[in-house]
Amino acid sequence: NAGVTQTPKFQVLKTGQSMTLQCAQDMNHEYMSWYRQDPGMGLRLIHYSVGAGITDQGEVPNGYNVSRSTTEDFPLRLLSAAPSQTSVYFCASSLRQGGIQKLFFGSGTQLSVL
């Protein structure tokens, strides 16, 4: 089973460039989310979606856009990359059981902004 697939695995950008991180899941989960991981700071929620056509901001949404046109896909767009966005990005889909989110993560995208 593929689970949650993220592409690319690695990316280097110059300041001001834009790009899209792709995320797809094949588990028919309603919830999907994007996190960034920085040393010593755990995972911080960027944006999330509770279903197709519905998105909301997380803890650190500035500089990022998302859309959810299908259940399977949840791309993350960097509009104008900045060095502060250098991080490892994880996409997750969630199985919601009894009101509890159980996250399934992709393998991450390591992004460097020069």
Next chain:
Amino acid sequence: TQLLEQSPQFLSIQEGENLTVYCNSSSVFSSLQWYRQEPGEGPVLLVTVVTGGEVKKLKRLTFQFGDARKDSSLHITAAQTGDTGLYLCAGGDSKSRNMLTFGGGTRLMVKP
């Protein structure tokens, strides 16, 4: 914003030793999860606890949710090299659609 603090941040031990890592908050959570992450991979869910005082065991790993649902601990008995990784706790809050808040993580290295 609810905060989760994990301690210690780093832990290096010999194979066979026991260890405990902690996850603390001033806020109450409706659920608490533990994830383990290996280099180059995403976190993988180990356990979910939902009731104050709840204890769950997963082989040599014992997880406990504090009585007040503000803290949790993970105890590993007789650590093995395969336990090496980053351990993350995450709290769920029913008031925010149960989206998770993560702690900063404990990086564990078990030496042979």
